[in-house]
Amino acid sequence: MSAVSPSAGAGGADPGWVRGDCGWRCGRPDVPVLWVGDVASSGMHAPLHLCGDCLRQLDAMVWAWARRRDGVH
DSSP, X not given: OOOOOHHHXXXXXXXXXXXXXXXXXXXXXXXXXXXXXXXXXXXXXXXXXXXXHHHHHHHHHHHHHHHHHTTOO
């Protein structure tokens, strides 16, 4: 069901993947990350980069939310 396949980009071959710090749950430094958009908090904005593992987690959260919204279990 997931549309994300970060394993290919995690090797650095796909466009958009760069080395950097994951800004999500794991916080790992110097790993392949993908910019997924900007986040806003307390009136400030910052870019959000995720590693492959965290991108899969975020994707699963979004799909779960969409299924609940659509009444699909």
